[in-house]
Amino acid sequence: MNQVIELVKRKVKKEKPEVSELGFGKYYTDYMFSMDYQEGKGWHNAKITPYEPLSLDPSAMVFHYGQAVFEGLKAYKTKEGKVLLFRPEKNVARMNISCERISIPQVDEKMVLEAIEQLVDLERDWIPDQEGTSLYIRPFIIATEPCLGVRPSREYKFLVILSPVGSYYTDQLKPVKIYVDEEYVRAVPGGTGYVKTAGNYAASLRAQEKAEELGYEQVLWLDGIERKYIEEVGSMNIFFKINGEVVTPQLNGSILGGVTRDSVIQLLQYWGVPVREAQISIDEIYDAYIKGHLEEVFGTGTAAVISPVGELNWKNISMKVNGTGELSARIYETITNIQLGKEKDSFNWIMEI
Known part of the structure; x- marks a missing residue:
């Protein structure tokens, strides 16, 4: 063309x-x-x-x-x-x-x-x-x-x-509160969850309204079949830091492959921080929380870049997290500095107009 x-x-x-x-x-x-x-x-x-x-x-x-x-x-x-x-x-x-x-x-x-x-x-x-x-x-x-x-x-x-x-959130690195929804289904493998089509977002709106009514900013979606494996947040991919290792749900055909998600994984690997993509259940997250091993939770996306999570509500259980952790803040600062030309772009991510 x-x-x-x-x-x-x-x-x-x-x-x-x-x-x-x-x-x-x-x-x-x-x-x-x-x-x-x-x-x-x-x-x-x-x-x-x-x-x-x-x-x-x-x-x-x-x-x-x-x-x-x-x-x-x-x-x-x-x-x-x-x-x-x-x-x-x-x-x-x-x-x-x-x-x-x-x-x-x-x-x-x-x-x-x-x-x-x-x-x-x-x-x-x-x-x-x-x-x-x-x-x-x-x-x-x-x-x-x-x-x-x-x-x-x-x-x-x-x-x-x-x-x-302006900033997606008024206070960009203020930890957000997330509601873990078990009533609604966002996507299943074989569907359209892995692409950016308008219908995906229409299907998410009622759950988002429900979360806001309960005082939460975002919804964390579980898989649509067993309703136990973590997928993504309404407008972000999600990462968990557990005992020094960072884990994010693996792309399975119903999760959007975020550009910021991919950038964070590359950055962590570059720094030598243990990071893996895996199927991870909400029960595993709760278990890590109870044992005191859940160190940080953060979302990634174009709009907010990095969004620290301060609380997860699952089955009316409030899991309070440390909020803006050291790693979350470091990732945010590095990516935004690269985006603004303040820091060397070691990954060839930037295109100058």
Whole structure:
């Protein structure tokens, strides 16, 4: 796909919000990228245009059968004014994995990276440079063919929108409280749990509401068959430090392979910290807690990077953890320093725009 990306200029620029008002996903930049797919024609009509509402037929298949995938990554601005992306090729590659699972045509990864680079470069003035801030990048694909037949769509729209954001949590390293849900099921092997499709998140919302009603910020999902093996948190992968060793659930076909998760594993291996991927049950975690061996718990994800866990509630048993542990803080500092160009990138994770 050797497409020229057309640029449609905006006549009047938006007023940028104050950094203190950013929050997460509340404001959007002047421009967005889009391209279309039509069976027999392939991906075409690549362009950068002013950010604006979409016009879709009421029978567009995304509304009825849920063919939608998305990704999330960030751009960072250094003190020197450089603009850096963190492992963007991993997100684009994962998007194609998601597309394959729900029968959306593959995108040209090189072309998509180029489009993201051009869009972010055009919007570099929107990237905040205060600590904890960044430009969130949301690529996504939706099925647009007007048809009520149950089959894969023959038409799609790919878009990339940008949003300047503050920290995901108000106090970034303040430990979060997590509710271990045993009532609802997020995913099972053979399903769509390992990809970023919109339906996965719709299925998680009721459990998230329940957790919030009980005073917890996030849900920890157990496996959908035996309801005992730990999978992931609503918006994060999860890690446990037990007796000096770090353990995270192994990818089993129902867990999302997080980019930050992979980065943390690589970093721990580089430091010589024992780390393994394994099937781990909530009973094992409780046993480690009772014996005083559960030293740290933390989540990993693009939005928060590292999120220390201060409490796990399982069957009304409150497992209080040490909160922001030494290892959690070290991982957070190292990854964010690499993202901001403050520390040497020994892993070739950074792409400069």
